[in-house]
Amino acid sequence: MKVKLLTYTPHPIKAVFTAARSCYSASVPTQIWNEDEPKERMHSLIDKVIAAGHQSVLEHISLTFSIEGISRSCSHQLVRHRIASFSQQSQRHVRVEEGEWVVPPSIEANPSAEGIFQAALGQIYVAYRELIDLGVHPEDARYLLPNATKTNLVMTMNLRELYTVSGVRLCARAQWEIRQVFEAIREELVKVDDLRGFASHLQPICSHLGYCPEQKSCGLFPVKGSPSLSEEGEPSP
Amino acid sequence: MKVKLLTYTPHPIKAVFTAARSCYSASVPTQIWNEDEPKERMHSLIDKVIAAGHQSVLEHISLTFSIEGISRSCSHQLVRHRIASFSQQSQRHVRVEEGEWVVPPSIEANPSAEGIFQAALGQIYVAYRELIDLGVHPEDARYLLPNATKTNLVMTMNLRELYTVSGVRLCARAQWEIRQVFEAIREELVKVDDLRGFASHLQPICSHLGYCPEQKSCGLFPVKGSPSLSEEGEPSP
Amino acid sequence: MKVKLLTYTPHPIKAVFTAARSCYSASVPTQIWNEDEPKERMHSLIDKVIAAGHQSVLEHISLTFSIEGISRSCSHQLVRHRIASFSQQSQRHVRVEEGEWVVPPSIEANPSAEGIFQAALGQIYVAYRELIDLGVHPEDARYLLPNATKTNLVMTMNLRELYTVSGVRLCARAQWEIRQVFEAIREELVKVDDLRGFASHLQPICSHLGYCPEQKSCGLFPVKGSPSLSEEGEPSP
Amino acid sequence: MKVKLLTYTPHPIKAVFTAARSCYSASVPTQIWNEDEPKERMHSLIDKVIAAGHQSVLEHISLTFSIEGISRSCSHQLVRHRIASFSQQSQRHVRVEEGEWVVPPSIEANPSAEGIFQAALGQIYVAYRELIDLGVHPEDARYLLPNATKTNLVMTMNLRELYTVSGVRLCARAQWEIRQVFEAIREELVKVDDLRGFASHLQPICSHLGYCPEQKSCGLFPVKGSPSLSEEGEPSP
Numbered sequence: 011m012k013v014k015l016l017t018y019t020p021h022p023i024k025a026v027f028t029a030a031r032s033c034y035s036a037s038v039p040t041q042i043w044n045e046d047e048p049k050e051r052m053h054s055l056i057d058k059v060i061a062a063g064h065q066s067v068l069e070h071i072s073l074t075f076s077i078e079g080i081s082r083s084c085s086h087q088l089v090r091h092r093i094a095s096f097s098q099q100s101q102r103h104v105r106v107e108e109g110e111w112v113v114p115p116s117i118e119a120n121p122s123a124e125g126i127f128q129a130a131l132g133q134i135y136v137a138y139r140e141l142i143d144l145g146v147h148p149e150d151a152r153y154l155l156p157n158a159t160k161t162n163l164v165m166t167m168n169l170r171e172l173y174t175v176s177g178v179r180l181c182a183r184a185q186w187e188i189r190q191v192f193e194a195i196r197e198e199l200v201k202v203d204d205l206r207g208f209a210s211h212l213q214p215i216c217s218h219l220g221y222c223p224e225q226k227s228c229g230l231f232p233v234k235g236s237p238s239l240s241e242e243g244e245p246s247p
Numbered sequence: 248m249k250v251k252l253l254t255y256t257p258h259p260i261k262a263v264f265t266a267a268r269s270c271y272s273a274s275v276p277t278q279i280w281n282e283d284e285p286k287e288r289m290h291s292l293i294d295k296v297i298a299a300g301h302q303s304v305l306e307h308i309s310l311t312f313s314i315e316g317i318s319r320s321c322s323h324q325l326v327r328h329r330i331a332s333f334s335q336q337s338q339r340h341v342r343v344e345e346g347e348w349v350v351p352p353s354i355e356a357n358p359s360a361e362g363i364f365q366a367a368l369g370q371i372y373v374a375y376r377e378l379i380d381l382g383v384h385p386e387d388a389r390y391l392l393p394n395a396t397k398t399n400l401v402m403t404m405n406l407r408e409l410y411t412v413s414g415v416r417l418c419a420r421a422q423w424e425i426r427q428v429f430e431a432i433r434e435e436l437v438k439v440d441d442l443r444g445f446a447s448h449l450q451p452i453c454s455h456l457g458y459c460p461e462q463k464s465c466g467l468f469p470v471k472g473s474p475s476l477s478e479e480g481e482p483s484p
Numbered sequence: 485m486k487v488k489l490l491t492y493t494p495h496p497i498k499a500v501f502t503a504a505r506s507c508y509s510a511s512v513p514t515q516i517w518n519e520d521e522p523k524e525r526m527h528s529l530i531d532k533v534i535a536a537g538h539q540s541v542l543e544h545i546s547l548t549f550s551i552e553g554i555s556r557s558c559s560h561q562l563v564r565h566r567i568a569s570f571s572q573q574s575q576r577h578v579r580v581e582e583g584e585w586v587v588p589p590s591i592e593a594n595p596s597a598e599g600i601f602q603a604a605l606g607q608i609y610v611a612y613r614e615l616i617d618l619g620v621h622p623e624d625a626r627y628l629l630p631n632a633t634k635t636n637l638v639m640t641m642n643l644r645e646l647y648t649v650s651g652v653r654l655c656a657r658a659q660w661e662i663r664q665v666f667e668a669i670r671e672e673l674v675k676v677d678d679l680r681g682f683a684s685h686l687q688p689i690c691s692h693l694g695y696c697p698e699q700k701s702c703g704l705f706p707v708k709g710s711p712s713l714s715e716e717g718e719p720s721p
Numbered sequence: 722m723k724v725k726l727l728t729y730t731p732h733p734i735k736a737v738f739t740a741a742r743s744c745y746s747a748s749v750p751t752q753i754w755n756e757d758e759p760k761e762r763m764h765s766l767i768d769k770v771i772a773a774g775h776q777s778v779l780e781h782i783s784l785t786f787s788i789e790g791i792s793r794s795c796s797h798q799l800v801r802h803r804i805a806s807f808s809q810q811s812q813r814h815v816r817v818e819e820g821e822w823v824v825p826p827s828i829e830a831n832p833s834a835e836g837i838f839q840a841a842l843g844q845i846y847v848a849y850r851e852l853i854d855l856g857v858h859p860e861d862a863r864y865l866l867p868n869a870t871k872t873n874l875v876m877t878m879n880l881r882e883l884y885t886v887s888g889v890r891l892c893a894r895a896q897w898e899i900r901q902v903f904e905a906i907r908e909e910l911v912k913v914d915d916l917r918g919f920a921s922h923l924q925p926i927c928s929h930l931g932y933c934p935e936q937k938s939c940g941l942f943p944v945k946g947s948p949s950l951s952e953e954g955e956p957s958p
Contacts, residue, residue: 014751017736020728025785028727029808029875036815039787039875040725063689063697069806070877072783074736076750082323083338083390092329095780095879097740101320101394102422104747114387123381130374130391137367144360149422150351153320154367157338158390162749164740166781168806168877185339185386215537219693220708223537234694251514254499257491262548265490266571266638273578275636276550277488300926300934306569307640309546311499313513332543332642334503341510401503401513403544405569405640452774456930457945460774471931556797557812557864566803575794575868576896588861597855604848604865611841618834623896624825627794627869628841631812659813659860 011112011187012078013194015202016164022071022204026169027052029067030059053207060211068170071208075165075198077191081112083157084187088165091175095166101159102149105142108135111158115186131156169208177215182228248349248424249315250431252439253401259308259441263406264289266304267296290444297448305407308445312402312435314428318349320394321424328412331404338396339386342379345372348395352423368393406445414452419465485586485661486552487668489676490638496545496678500643501526503541504533527681534685542644545682549639549672551665555586557631558661565649568641575633576623579616582609585632589660605630643682651689656702722823722898723789724905726913727875733782733915737880738763740778741770764918771922779881782919786876786909788902792823794868795898802886805878812870813860816853819846822869826897842867880919888926893939 019025024043032039059067077088082101089096111131117123134154141151167175172195178184179192192212199209216222216231227233256262261280269276296304314325319338326333348368354360371391378388404412409432415421416429429449436446453459453468464470493499498517506513533541551562556575563570585605591597608628615625641649646669652658653666666686673683690696690705701707730736735754743750770778788799793812800807822842828834845865852862878886883906889895890903903923910920927933927942938944 012749012751016739016750016754017731019783019785020731025728028787032873032875033808033811034814035810036818038723038789038873039727040723040789043727043787058699061697062699066806067808070785070808070875072730072877072879074730074781076739076754078749078751081390082319082394086319086323086326089323089327090333095777096327097744097778097781099746100744103745107747112390114383114390116383116387117378117390120381120383123378123383126374126377126381127391130371133370134367134393137363140363141354141360144357144363146351146353146357146360150353153318153349153351153354153395154364154393156371156391156393157319162743164743164750164781166783166879168783221694223535225532225536249512249514253502253513253517254494256546256548257494262491265550269636269638270571270574271577272573273581275486275552276490276638277486277552280490280550295936298934299936303569304571307548307571307638309493309640309642311493311544313502313517315512315514332540334506334541334544336509337507340508344510399506399512401506401544403546403642405546457932460772462769462773555864556793556868560793560797560800563797563801564807570801586864588857588864590857590861591852591864594855594857597852597857600848600851600855601865604845607844608841608867611837614837615828615834618831618837620825620827620831620834624827627792627823627825627828628838628867630845630865630867631793632864 011080011190011194012076013191013198014076014078015195015198016074016076018073018202018205019071022169022208023049023052023056025070026056026067029070030055030064049204057207065170065173068173068208069168071169072166073169073172073199075167075195076162077165078162079112079160080163080191081157081187082155082159082161084112084185084191085161085163086157087185087188088163088191091167091171093168093171094175097164099162101152101155101161105148106135106138106152106155106159110160111156112160112187113158131158173211176212177218180212180214181216181224182214182230183224248317248427248431249313250428250435251313251315252432252435253311253313255310255439255442256308259406259445260286260289260293262307263293263304266307267292267301286441294444302407302410305410305445306405308406309403310406310409310436312404312432313399314402315399316349316397317400317428318394318424319392319396319398321349321422321428322398322400323394324422324425325400325402325428328404328408330408331402331412334401336399338389338392338398342385343372343375343389343392343396347397348393349397349424350395368395410448413449414455417449417451418453418461419451419467420461485554485664485668486550487665487672488550488552489669489672490548490550492547492676492679493545496643496682497523497526497530499544500530500541503544504529504538523678531681539644539647542647542682543642545643546640547643547646547673549641549669550636551639552636553586553634554637554665555631555661556629556633556635558586558659558665559635559637560631561659561662562637562639562665565641565645567645568639568649571638573636575626575629575635579622580609580612580626580629580633584634585630586634586661587632605632647685650686651692654686654688655690655698656688656704657698722791722901722905723787724902724909725787725789726906726909727785727787729784729913729916730782733880733919734760734763734767736781737767737778740781741766741775760915768918776881776884779884779919780879782880783877784880784883784910786878786906787873788876789873790823790871791874791902792868792898793866793870793872795823795896795902796872796874797868798896798899799874799876799902802878802882804882805876805886808875810873812863812866812872816859817846817849817863817866817870821871822867823871823898824869842869884922887923888929891923892925892927892935893941894935 028042196212199205221234222231433449436442458471502516670686673679695708696705739753907923910916932945
């Protein structure tokens with residue numbers, strides 16, 4: 011899997027700050043935009059606004075990622091997020107080549123399982139090619155292709171939705187592959203000076219809530235109402 | 248494949264009529280709702296409003312379908328529609344049983360192809376079961392499962408989005424399986440007295456536009472600007 | 485102000501239950517729909533699912549309200565919610581009549597203020613009529629009309645979004661008028677047997693979180709991390 | 722009114738091209754992104770894709786505008802567009818100052834009307850200030866403020882939605898003020914080399930359809946099915 015931030019809204023701190031200030035200011039947005047406020051002061055206001063749950067100002071920041079070499083299981087989960095834009099490689103039009111498979115770590119770690127997995131993939135690929143050689147259109151031959159088949163997407167998501175989705179997809183209950191996608195997305199943000207301050211908010215939902223909303227916790231935060239929540243106001247990790 | 252309309256907004260004609268009239272009337276919506284307007288007159292106003300492209304009033308009608316036994320190829324396409332709600336059977340939690348496959352008609356019609364297809368599916372299923380017997384979690388074993396694997400969804404979509412999506416998915420360029428889903432949806436609407444009048448608007452986009460927007464037409468309507476468009480004001484099918 | 489539930493998805497408990505069960509069941513949705521599960525058992529599963537934060541199943545329930553006699557200040561706030569459908573009375577096409585104003589309680593309670601308010605409204609109305617008599621089109625004459633002017637909307641919202649929006653609009657920081665709208669919406673749900681169980685979840689966001697996300701609390705719940713949060717696991721109201 | 726493009730997705734031609742090519746290519750998006758394709762060739766592919774109605778690739782381009790000094794009538798219309806992000810100056814928190822009004826051209830052109838309009842605005846403003854001096858909170862005093870009151874917004878919209886919304890708001894049936902907003906938006910795009918090629922697609926919907934969908938045309942294009950549509954394949958303006 012490879013995740014790469016292709017492009018994003020320039021001056022993201024200034025853009026969010028301008029949007030936030032415009033709501034409460036007599037000044038017009040172009041004035042606020044042109045003020046020479048230091049980044050630290052802008053980010054400090056932004057952090058307060060977000061902490062208070064007023065995240066809509068984050069929607070002005072758009073981020074476009076290349077997500078390459080994920081399985082079709084993972085892409086099927088990914089495109090369920092509706093406040094985002096996806097352009098995905100089409101199995102109807104692009105033929106799949108041998109060896110383009112994602113292997114789950116639990117299978118890779120188990121030699122017997124991996125043997126079965128790889129042998130079956132080999133058989134599938136032979137049959138897929140035979141169907142195409144018989145004149146079956148790729149869009150129908152692909153009915154044989156496994157979930158493990160690799161796919162690529164261009165994904166654009168705004169920063170508010172990235173917060174929300176990360177809350178769900180960085181949770182230990184999410185499947186390992188989509189969790190890796192959002193960990194890689196967070197690493198991409200960390201690499202950019204003007205996005206690093208936002209990246210720290212990309213966290214599983216428990217770390218926003220201060221408790222685990224599920225019935226059973228992974229251990230990071232206790233479930234709501236459990237005794238360990240009561241000890242020090244802020245639950246321990 | 249089985250498509251069944253489970254439930255829908257009651258009094259759909261009255262609901263759309265009330266919404267449409269409320270925009271241009273001094274009367275409050277409850278007054279309009281309680282008027283005893285005959286259905287034909289209400290539908291006649293609705294048809295004019297829709298013909299003029301003011302489709303937002305259709306959003307007040309919500310329809311919930313059970314869509315059963317479609318392939319994961321088809322469900323991956325279906326859930327790309329973002330103005331809709333889906334609850335889909337999870338391959339992470341539900342084990343797949345033997346024989347739960349969708350066979351494309353082009354393969355069914357070709358005995359050699361079908362032989363290859365069915366043999367490969369048999370091998371996949373054996374390997375899937377072996378992985379599970381080895382203790383691999385179903386959410387990882389499923390990486391072997393083919394696109395042909397059947398899945399079920401509950402889908403809720405409003406009537407405006409159903410018009411828009413049908414425009415794309417009833418087009419001859421859509422894949423056969425998702426086209427069947429939307430043909431079956433249209434048939435479900437035809438069965439209900441109060442929805443029949445809306446069902447006739449579920450058509451490929453060319454029949455709304457009067458021309459084919461693609462570079463090459465399926466023959467139903469000529470492409471935009473072609474000579475056959477000019478003969479009689481309204482293009483022939 | 486008058487709020488009236490015009491229509492809603494029939495069998496809402498069964499619809500949400502079917503959607504929730506379908507995700508984890510080998511049974512197809514029509515089977516689950518046709519099972520004769522008692523409502524209490526269905527609601528008990530639904531409550532668990534919602535408590536765990538998996539609210540997407542609530543999207544299958546659509547509710548259509550008539551909202552009558554609210555101010556244009558309030559409607560301007562209301563239509564900011566984007567996962568909803570609105571058909572609003574048009575000031576471009578419908579002339580406003582005298583006396584169609586909303587008076588804020590803080591003004592009503594203050595005789596000097598109310599005198600000023602009513603006198604100004606009278607002057608505005610006279611000027612509005614004079615403009616129309618001079619041939620100014622209502623869509624331009626209305627530039628004089630105040631925020632207090634009454635308007636009507638038909639609003640359709642799904643139950644998940646109604647939860648989310650109620651979290652914000654039932655908060656003490658929301659303006660009194662839109663808070664009244666969502667209190668009236670909740671009362672409408674309480675009147676319907678099959679919706680009453682859902683109505684109890686329409687609460688300000690603090691009662692979901694267990695703390696106030698704002699910098700200063702109204703007193704209902706303490707702000708996050710404050711000492712009173714630590715005493716008994718669950719904060720006191 | 723002042724409209725200013727504050728920021729937008731950098732490399733918009735390359736971003737749309739990469740998204741479009743990725744769907745039909747075996748290459749991964751980062752490869753396509755790094756190819757040194759000339760802009761003219763990229764734009765030529767994009768234009769074909771858009772002409773065929775496949776506009777989703779345009780969603781990867783996000784544009785953020787400052788919209789200053791429009792009336793609250795206009796902002797109420799503007800925020801009805803749901804696939805967009807708005808941060809609007811709050812009348813609850815920012816006091817309105819004298820003279821911050823939008824005057825419709827039809828009133829400005831008519832001295833008697835303008836006299837009535839300005840006099841009424843003066844009376845409103847005096848009453849508004851008196852209410853505030855009496856201790857009425859600005860959020861309630863503003864119930865007196867007219868639709869003409871100026872407001873500012875930061876608006877982010879993706880390029881696909883900008884096409885769709887321009888189709889409606891550049892139509893002669895849209896009100897003059899919001900039409901001016903979208904004309905100004907188009908002019909902002911024309912000023913930027915990499916956006917100019919997209920700006921030409923911001924047109925009233927009739928110019929996309931080749932006919933007027935309304936019952937009565939403004940004259941730009943004939944209504945659907947009218948004789949003048951039939952003469953030369955492509956209707957004359």
